[in-house]
Amino acid sequence: MAKSEAGEAAACAAELRRELRRLVRVISDDAGAAAETYEEAAVALAALRDLKFGSSNGRRGSSFSKERRKEESVQIPVHFLCPISSEIMRDPVVLASGQTYDRPFIQEWLNSGNRTCPQTQHVLSNTTLTPNHLVRSMISEWCIEHNITLPSLDNQEECLVTKNERSAFSQLLEKISSSSSIVEQKQGVRELRLLTKRNRSFRAIIGDKPDSISELLSVLSVPGLHGDLEVQEDMVTTILNLSIHDSNKKIVGDNPKAIPLLIEALKSGTMEARSNSAAALFTLSSHDTNKLKIGEMGAMKHLVDLLELGSPNAKKDAASAIFNLCMAHENRARAVQEGVVNVALKAIVDQSLVDESLAILALLSSDQEAVEEISEGDGLPCVLHIIRESSCGRNKENAVVILFSICMYDRTKLKEVGDDEKMNGKISWLAQNGTSRAQRKASGILEKLRRTMHNKHYSC
Known part of the structure; x- marks a missing residue:
């Protein structure tokens, strides 16, 4: 396979060199050479450079460029080109004015609020786009004949270039x-x-x-x-x-x-x-x-x-x-x-970046080292305050997620959590009224508190 590709590249390079020599002779011999001749020479030179030095950034870009070079090396019939993009039409459609365009480009034109035909400048009686099956069939046959594969229409943004x-x-x-x-x-x-x-x-x-x-x-x-x-x-x-x-x-x-x-x-x-x-x-x-x-x-x-x-x-x-x-x-x-834990906790205390910091700490709460830092710092008072006072459901959810991890990893904090719950009942409220995730975590905390209290009572 590699030998085949190398041979194909060598043959392509030889063809490009011949074409470049021909174009240079035309430019050298004819002082009035058309601008298109200079452009063709530039395209051939760029294609030769690409073949020589290659591209390490993926097969998709390389194959796309190869197809584009094919298009540029042959004379494309004018009626195959979209009047807006000047490129071969992938999906030709007819506008009410009778003019044919490539669908993505004319659709973009209409979506921008325009109600005229770009070519005739006449106001359109309607914005219906009718597929031009004849032109599409002709383009398909021409592409097969010249061994050109048009990019798919899957990526709309690429098509609009x-x-x-x-x-x-x-x-x-x-x-x-x-x-x-x-x-x-x-x-x-x-x-x-x-x-x-x-x-x-x-x-x-x-x-x-x-x-x-x-x-x-x-x-x-x-x-x-x-x-x-x-x-x-x-x-x-x-x-x-x-x-x-x-x-x-x-x-x-x-x-x-x-x-x-x-x-x-x-x-x-x-x-x-x-x-x-x-x-x-x-x-x-x-x-x-x-x-x-x-x-x-x-x-x-x-x-x-x-x-x-x-x-x-x-x-x-x-x-x-x-x-x-x-x-x-x-x-x-x-x-x-x-040190993200302490920075995030400080942001919550300072009320400067509460939503984002809570989201980060909730994500990190599956990491034991992170939970230990939260617990040793001001984490517990912070999250209890959010659960009690915040009006934002998402913040309450993230706070109870963090609190659940604290209760699982650090049993020494359970008494403080239990005292707060007796006084305010906010964890029980979340277990009934929070988001599904908040309900699960709040219920887990309450169960942990019940088991701890039962064990203490039994040991007495």
Whole structure:
């Protein structure tokens, strides 16, 4: 199989070299060569470069790029191209004006509140989209004839990337990674930050150009930009924006430079960079393999520091990231070791981050070391106060989860819990009226109290 793929790559490279030589001759011999000739030469050169240096970021991106190169190397019939995206239509539909468009793009146009035909500018009598089976059949036959496989329509965001957007992204990437002007590179990084925030298509483009992340991050090692906090902040925020797109999470997480950049920003960046870095780690950690990588690379210490000393927004981002990371058991011990229990308890006492801190402590309450720290600190008075006074059902639930673990791990606290229950009866109330989880934990505490009292009475 490997030999077959190597042979295919060699044959493809030879074909690209021949095509590139032909195009260079045309450009050299004809001073009035069409702009399309230059574009074709650029495409062939880029494809040859990709074949030579390859991509280590996954088969999906590589195969997608290969299909795109096929499309670009042949003349596509104009009536197969969507007027909005300038790409081959995957799902051609007819609008009331009689014009044919690719469904995702015209649907996006209509969803944005437009009620005119993009081509004719005439007001539409209705917004019904009728499948154009004839054009679809013609496109299918043409693709088979030219050995082109169109990407599936499963990922709607990827389908909504236009040819112009791909071109704009490539130009911007070139500006960032290859410009000789530091000022232009900084401008390019800022532009990409804004575009990936506003335009979901720019977030999706990474999917078929996964190696572009390394190109982007390489700018941080450029003399004059290395150590520039403004550039670091823009790059961290761009990574955050890209990580919002689901299919990018693994691509970003697999890049050897991305997570280390976020951790470095957590340590030494501006407060906004630290906050956005925590937010990016939270988003990336929704992918299970990323949870372990982020924990192993040492992010937890800096997230706990941010939870304690950050701005209000940064604290929320840090809390969200810590919670998500602790969904993996391996990261719970790391969080406890880095002091998250005391930081979370202090936040509850200070009334600065009650909801998030209770959620973290409830998640960690399955860890005996964490429960011991909660019990030895101000944990018991805190959770009893929440159970008595809080009007938030979710906070009561998390508090009783923590209390249950304290009662299971530390029998010396049972008397204090029992005295509070005799005076206020809130655990009994939760056993009857709480959420299903709160009812289970409250009932478990009451049963533990009953058994303890019975044993004491029997021993007397």
